[in-house]
Amino acid sequence: MTTKQQNSEKIKVFALGGIGEIGKNMYVVEAGEDIFVLDAGLMFPQEEMLGIDIVIPDITYLVQNKDRVKGIFLTHAHEDHIGGLPFILKQLPVPVYGTKLTLGLVEAKLKEAGLHKSTQTHLVSAESVLDFGEYKVTFFGTNHSIPDSVGIAVHTPQGVIVNTGDFKIDQSPIDGKHTDFGKIAELSSKGVLCLLSDSTNAERPGMTGSEKSVGYEIDNVFAEAKGRIIIASFASNVHRIQQIFTAASKTNKKIVITGRSMVKVVDIASDLGYLNIEKDSVISIDQMNNYAEDRIVILTTGSQGEQMAALSRMAHKAHKQIAIRHTDTVVIAATPIPGNERSVARIVDLLMRTGADVIFGQRKVHVSGHGSQEELKLMLSWMKPKYFIPVHGEYKMQKAHQNLALQVGVEAENIFILEKGEVVEFADGLAKRTGKVPAGNVLVDGLGVGDIGNIVLRDRKLLSQDGILVVVVTISRASNQIISGPEIISRGFVYVRESEELLQEANKLVTEVLDKCMQEKVKDWSSLKSNMRDSLSHYLFDKTRRRPMIMPIIMEI
Amino acid sequence: MTTKQQNSEKIKVFALGGIGEIGKNMYVVEAGEDIFVLDAGLMFPQEEMLGIDIVIPDITYLVQNKDRVKGIFLTHAHEDHIGGLPFILKQLPVPVYGTKLTLGLVEAKLKEAGLHKSTQTHLVSAESVLDFGEYKVTFFGTNHSIPDSVGIAVHTPQGVIVNTGDFKIDQSPIDGKHTDFGKIAELSSKGVLCLLSDSTNAERPGMTGSEKSVGYEIDNVFAEAKGRIIIASFASNVHRIQQIFTAASKTNKKIVITGRSMVKVVDIASDLGYLNIEKDSVISIDQMNNYAEDRIVILTTGSQGEQMAALSRMAHKAHKQIAIRHTDTVVIAATPIPGNERSVARIVDLLMRTGADVIFGQRKVHVSGHGSQEELKLMLSWMKPKYFIPVHGEYKMQKAHQNLALQVGVEAENIFILEKGEVVEFADGLAKRTGKVPAGNVLVDGLGVGDIGNIVLRDRKLLSQDGILVVVVTISRASNQIISGPEIISRGFVYVRESEELLQEANKLVTEVLDKCMQEKVKDWSSLKSNMRDSLSHYLFDKTRRRPMIMPIIMEI
Structure with missing residues (x-):
């Protein structure tokens, strides 16, 4: 045994995303020459990332070691675990492994990105054993807010490396x-060298509670409603959608499905057998009028207050086919993800103003998909890992999870609170921190992946605060004379019609600066530009206390 | 009595701010010819109000009726009740009435704005009776998270109109x-015609709890801390600051005060006798090193994660004099106001990474200053108003407060859920809705009050998303020839050094469009501009999926 461990290759474990943050989960187990990538998520942009569509992990290290990557192994089909695939697979065309529903949703995504033909996908189940020579990869079924979620185990001669994925114990x-x-239990008896476990709810005491409890409440709401029911949920929460279909069936209601992602997920999940929908229970929007109000359920997206989602359009009276009525019951069967509180509150306010009965926080129409403290401790107790890395969460959640691990008996020096890119290396069954691989945010804006950096973001920030002022002048270099201009044009700075005088004065000022420079025969356009910029900037700040971006342009003839 | 009521003048009640929103409270009681304005608050800008500093109520109606306004009567010195004064008094120079601490803080504000000499201020107490002929204004003491808070009663021949101001029952x-x-009780026995009451916590069951409970917890934290204590609170929460001073005194600690508004409030409140500070208990930052770590308390601003506040600078290691140590205990003695959750979470994360003990949500170091459901019902039961207008809150809070009023026996048809500007008119003791006065958001950006409208905000939004592209060309109208350019300059669109090819191609395209127009002798610059804009816009969207603002400029010689 000792000999074997001494001969065994080194194992490295690190995260390229998902720690110190919520989103873009990507964990890496590098065992000898083989690299196993667990999940490939996206993150939604933070406030200060103006104009950015999504954020993905920096995969420089993986691209540099492309030939060693055995595949991307998926735990479940949420965006923060699979959403990076369309971008990542372009640079890293490796096989993708996932369970049936996960692959179903991934394949739809790859099709949209035109990557379905070039990508090798492999269907796995909780029973699969993937053999990579010295290393094996196995799976175990977990409970989460989407079916077919699994944890992943990488078996190595030093012991098993386990990533729970997102889980609760339902x-x-x-x-x-x-x-x-x-x-x-099997993994535990083999010996778990290192556990990576979900920290999302590590600050929350107790148990999270079963998804079934939401079902009881949905049943009540459906039984009580006097008119139509409009119910918003995450499209991917197939269990909750099942409960909505079941409640509709019990109360003899028909369901209208609206919102692109809701239609897509319901299609795929029912095709693959993850949703049990009774025949004739779904009707189209056009058929709604054939039924009494109290026989209609509208299942929709937009539970996070997303501006373009169906619920938001209904609230803003901008939905083409559905107008909220005061007899409606509107249910938001989700809680706001941190950062979305304001937009959800705004939608709730608009909905309430219609006179409809709006049900959100005050009734138990949502439970989390992530385990609370008691569940996290159970997982630790079952797995009995030698080393522990809390993942999937902000720093404070990692710290809280560390405390839980201490409580169940993991040694303090065997717990690693990592930053993205920080590597823990295992040799002969012993772990230490050994360095860092490149890690960070890659910003996606339109077709551009990673081409937006700090300079562009800083400019967008400046532009968003006080707008821009462009000053153009045409100068003859030969005669040192102004041929045309200066012209001043502004956007986002002041309302031009009410500020004519200000802009005329600014023009006069620039003209003086230019005249003086021409007389002094200044030939250095860059100092001419900075003269224009400085004098304008001072003048405008003095008059308005605003600092628009000032862009002087000299056209030379 | 009946005769008197029939002869009495009409009374109008409306809100210019504070309903359907959190912030910029301003309520108006118009009794016959006299107008009484209750509070004059500001609101912090919402996300989509890019570059806006603050928001104040639209006071068009008051300015149009300037001579009839008897004064602005203040309930307490929070920004959402007094913050609009420096802007509003410029257009509406009327007397200001307030209690001692309220006026103390208002006067400091007016001094900064250069309005202290031109503004008449009148000190009142809970005992004052202000006589305006047919009408009287009186006050009653309340509990809130700032001392010297009062409710206001306007006595009219039809009955008393009461505004509670912000309150809880401590x-x-x-x-x-x-x-x-x-x-x-006295007001109630006289007969409250209409009650306006604080709806902030109308959705929260039970009682809010005493500020004193926070004191116990602060005492515990102070007794347990092994090193320095850094404690952040709202500067205006003088009660909490008192408790911090008391806890420091009990544990023989010295206090360092940092953050501009904290220094200001502590100065004014202690000068006016609202803070009881022991001699020698405050030291300067420079003196800190003369004391052991466990004898230091640093009292600071920044409990809302405000970027420029002292706590944020400490967390970002950007504070000139104070660096967080792993032996520090950092206490955030406030909860995030909705919308600030993300920025507070970010600060907490940064603070925790220093290794300091960070205390926030998990211990009871904050209670609200607003009464919960049981307290709101008590106020309604005591006042026994004939009519009720829930104020100070978003629509859903107004609705929740309506439900409470129904529970304590106010008639459904006597409760008015108003929008800003909607007028309720009382004649002969009977009320009805009678119309609307102008009401809305006035945006303040630098020195500009109300000069930023939708066009400017829309431009800022566009600029913040994909930046701007300026295309300049100098054309000779006489010869229909391009003399110089086109030149393309972008900001916030792409990182220029990595996109040279794209911009060169764009330049080529614009040159072709221009050449064609020159050949066709197009003399209409606006169609020339829109040709340039359209072709560039299509090209760039195709290549990047981004839509920068495109600004074509033609210089004519």
């Missing part, structure tokens, strides 16, 4: 599939 | 001043 799961305790 | 107030139950 004692009454909607699909009847419990957390795979047997497999977890 | 059974163990820090300053020993209880809610003025006697005065409230």
Whole structure:
């Protein structure tokens, strides 16, 4: 045994995303020459990332070691675990492994990106054993807010490296599939060298509670509603959508599905057998008028207050086919993700003004998909890992998870609170920090991946605050004379019609600066430009206390 | 009595701010010819108000009726009740009435704005009776998160109009001043025609709890801390600051005060006798090193994660004199105002990374200053108003407050959920909605008050998303020839050094468009501009999926 461990290759574990943040999960197990990538998520841009569409992990290290990457192994089909694939696979065309529903949703995504033909996908189940010579990859079923979620185990001669994926412990799961305790016990008895576990709810005491409890409340709401029911949920929460279909069936209601992602997920999930929908229970929007109000359920996207989603359009009276009525019951079956509180509150306000009955926070129409403290401790107790790395969460959640691990007996020096890119290396069953691989945010704006940096973001920030002022002048270099201009044009600075005088004065000022420079025969355009910029900047700040971006342009003839 | 009521003048009540929103409270009671303005607050800009500093109410109606305005009567010195004064008094130079601490803080504000000499201020107390002929204005003491808070009563022949101001019912107030139950009973026995009451916590069950409970927890934290204590609070929460001083005194600690507004409030409040500070308990930053770590308390601003506040600078390691140490205990004695969650979470994360012990949400170091459901019902039961207008809150809070009023027996048809500007008119003791006065948001950006409208905001939004591209060309009208250019300059669009090819191609395209127009002898510059704009816009969207603002400029010689 000792000999074997001494001969065994080094193992490195690190995160390229998902720690110190919520989103873009990507964990890497590098075992000898083989690299196993676990998940490939995206993150939605933070406030200060103006104009950015999404954020993905920096995969420089993986691209540099492309030939060693055995594949991307997926835990489940949420955007923060699979959303980076369309961008990442372009630079890193490796096989993708996932369970049935996960692959179903991934394949739809790859099709949209034109990558479905070039990408090798491999269907796995909780029973699969993937053999990579010295290393094996296995899976175990977990409970989360999307079906077919799994944890992943990489078996190495030094022991097993386990990533739980997102999980809670649901004692009454909607699909009847419990957390795979047997497999977890097996891993534990083999010896878990290192556990990576979900920290999202590490600050929350107790147990999270079963998705089924939401079902009881949905049943009540459906039974009480006097008119139509409009219910918003995450499209990907297939369990909740199942409960909505079940409640509709019990109360003899028909369901209208609206919102692009909702239509897509319901299609795929029911095709693959993850949604049990009764025949004739879904109707089209056009058929709504054939039924009494109290027989209609409208299932929609937009539970996070997303501006372009169907619920938001209804609230703003901008939905082409659905107008909220005061007899409607509107249910937001989700809680706002941190950062979305204001936009959700705004939608709720608009909905309430229609006179509809709006049900959100005050009734139990949502539970989290992530385990709370007692569940996280259970996972730690079952796995009995030698080393522990809290992942999937902000720093404070990692710290809280560290405390839980200490409580169940993990040694303090065996817990690693990592930053993105920080490497923990295992040799002969012993771990230490050994350095860093490149890691960070890659910003996606339109077709550009990673071409937006700090300079562009700083300019967008400046432009968003006080706008821009362009000053153009045509100068003859030969005669040192102004041929045309200066002309001043502004955007986002002042309302031009009410500020004519200000802009005329500014023009006069620039003209004086230019005249003086021409007389002094200044030939250095850059100092001419900075003269124009400085004098304008001072003048405008003095008059308005605003600092627009000033862009002097000299046209030379 | 009946005769008197029939002869009495009409009374109008409306809000110019503070309903359907959180912030810029301003309520108006118009009794016959006299106009009484209650509070004059500001609101912090919403996300989409790019570059805006603050928002104040639209006071068009008051300015049009300037001579009838008897004064602005203040309930307390929070920014959402007094912050609009420096802007509003410029257009509406009327007397200002307030209690001692309120006026103390207002006067400092007016001094900064150069308005202290031109403004008449009148000191009032809970005992004052202001006589305006047919109408009287009186006050009653309340509990809130700033001392010297009062409710205001306007006495009219039809009955009393009462505005509670912000309040909770604190059974163990820090300053020993209880809610003025006697005065409230007196108002009730006179007959409250209409009550305007604080809806902030109308959705929260139970009682809010005493500020004193925070004191116990602060005491515990101070006793336990092994090193320095850094504690952030709202500067205006004088009660909490008192408790911090008291806890410091009990544990023999010295206090360093940092942050401009904290220094200002502590100065004014202690000068006016609202803060009881022991001699020698405050030291300067320079003196800190003369004391052991466990004898230092640093009292600071920044509890809302404000970027420029002292706590944020410490967290970002950008504070000139104070660096957080791993032995420090950092206490954030406030909860995030909705919308500030992300910035507070970010600060907490940064603070935790220093290794310091960070105390925020998980211990009871904050209670709200606004009463919860049971307190709101008590106020309604005491006042027994005939009519009720829930104020100070978003629509959903107004609605929740309406429900509470129904529970305590106010008639459904006597409750008015108003929008800003909507007028309720009382004649002969009976109320009805009668129309609307102008009301809305006035945006303040630098020195400009109300000069930023939708066009400017839309441009800032566009600029913030994909930046701007300026295309300049100098053309000779006489010869229909391009003399210089086109030149293309961009900001906030792409990183120029990595996009040379794209911009060169764009230049080529514009040159072709221009050449064609020159050949066709197009003399209409505006169609020339739109040709340039359209072709560039299509080309760039095709290549980048971005839509920068495109600004074509033609210089003519």
